[in-house]
Amino acid sequence: ASVTQSLGTSALPAVPDLNGCTVVLNGTPISSAYTTPTLFFGDGSGLRYIILDPRASPFRARADTHKVTTSADAYMSELRFTEPVDLTEIVVRTSSDMASGDEFQISLIVNGTGDDVDVGPPARGSGTRHARTIDRHNVTDVTVHVNWTATDATDRVPPAIHSIELFGKPSVGEVE
Known part of the structure; x- marks a missing residue:
């Protein structure tokens, strides 16, 4: 006995019999x-x-609502500096749609050590500029790690980071 899932005018076989993926143009997954x-x-x-x-x-508009995952990690591309740098500050700007309990924890992996070290407290609050002091010297490469945590997994527009900026100066020599 095979059970089918009806999707408008299309029908899918029972889940164990479903091979691969099916795209429907007129799906009604949330409501009719x-x-x-x-x-x-x-x-x-x-x-x-x-x-x-x-x-x-698969690319969605920023304003699309969908179920928000309550935790996730993102690792940015490694930044390599041609000369050693003293990192002094990181600034994170968040979107204006963060709910209570939403937070982004920023950490850095410096000089390929594998040590993932938090930079200050988590960024909380909507549409806010979060400046964190960094005291890392002689940095030749850095990877920014963002850890997302939320308490509200309902359908909504998920918050975003608008920008992450790193500030510093050369470790040796003079700034021109």
């Missing part, structure tokens, strides 16, 4: 009143979906 391109796929014994943008692309 909301039609949108949707990617469906099997995940173990359950059916999962990702809401796509109007062109069926």
